[in-house]
Amino acid sequence: MGKFIISKRTNDDFQFNLKAGNGQVILTSQGYGSRSACENGIESVRTNSGSDSNFERKTASDDRCYFNLKAGNGQVIGTSQMYESENGMENGIESVKTNAPGAVVEDETGR
Template sequence: MSGKFEISASSNGKFLFNLKARNGQVILTSQLFDSLHHAVEAAQALQQDNKLADRIHRKVSTAGEPYFSIHGDGDKVIARSQMYSSNTAMEKGIDSVLEHAPQALLVDTTAE
């Protein structure tokens, strides 16, 4: 079983996706999109981006926790990770995104 992009509706009527690893763990959460179409397009763009590694920005929260974000054109944040306990754990998260995103299934859960 491969990873998957799960697209869902938020409580405010916007849409987002989570990239989940094979074990079901969320490894990336998108920004909110105004339409289902835009959320799907963004997930598909990550699937097909052969320069995805170049779009990953490593960061540190104000609490000192490492995390990463993925930026699109114009440096707009498309998605970001959870907060990690160490840089090593964050790097494993990045590796997981690079492994799972290209072959992840696209699953629309908005009708559920």
């Protein structure tokens, strides 16, 4: 089962990672100024991960593939790791679709 991990960056912003059942990070958020904004970002991933049209497929300058998950307003909610192939990226997208809706949330910020 997947899980969202809330952590703090060195600049004290909150962020989350969505991890698959095998522990691999499949989506990383932007930085948020508050825990509640970060939690809203997690809910946005749950809401928007069900629609394939919300996944923006990209190719980096070194030809590796990655994707962004976007909200209905076009804002990027999370970004994937880099993949060596389009097939790997598509598997990552499927993993987000599978894991995000029922993922538990773990807060590692010492709240």
